Amino acid sequence: MAFLWFEAPSLGGWAVARLALGSYVITPGSQPLVRRARAGTHASFQARLVGSRTPTGAERWALCSPPHGIRVNGDPVCLGLRVLEDHDEIQAGPGERLFFSAERLAEIVAFPGGPRPVHCPRCHQLIEPGHLAVQCPGCQTWHHQSDQLPCWSYDARCALCPQPTALDAGLSWTPEQAHA
């Protein structure tokens, strides 16, 4: 899961968009600044934001840009490719700033299973693959979350860390914190 923060003068601040895995084109000086890449268009070399999954299931995002194009945290993308880290600042053009955020939200999903059995820290029972569960965005620990076993939302905080369990808690990091 990843998000892109962008300045939205019409809203008087920052707006955020969730990035779905795939390819996006960044065109400095244009509106919109970032849009989803369409398959089959190979015009001039454009700056691209590309996200995909590693063999272990982790999500990785990279920025591909001509060497004199986009900057990340003030540096040119000197080899034409840069793997993005949480809170990286992307400067597309004058006054065009974006922030990459790898923050995750608590989501109810079917538990994908793993190499070893996983026990819920709240009820201590096994979490079976396919059962509805939430992975804590803070400590990555899985908890049941179904009508029968609402273990994640049972308390205001994660069983193992201070992460709030409200499913509509929203993102906790914003670009205002970048220079704090």
Ligand SMILES: [Zn+2]
């Ligand atoms: Zn449980």
Ligand SMILES: [Zn+2]
């Ligand atoms: Zn936690």
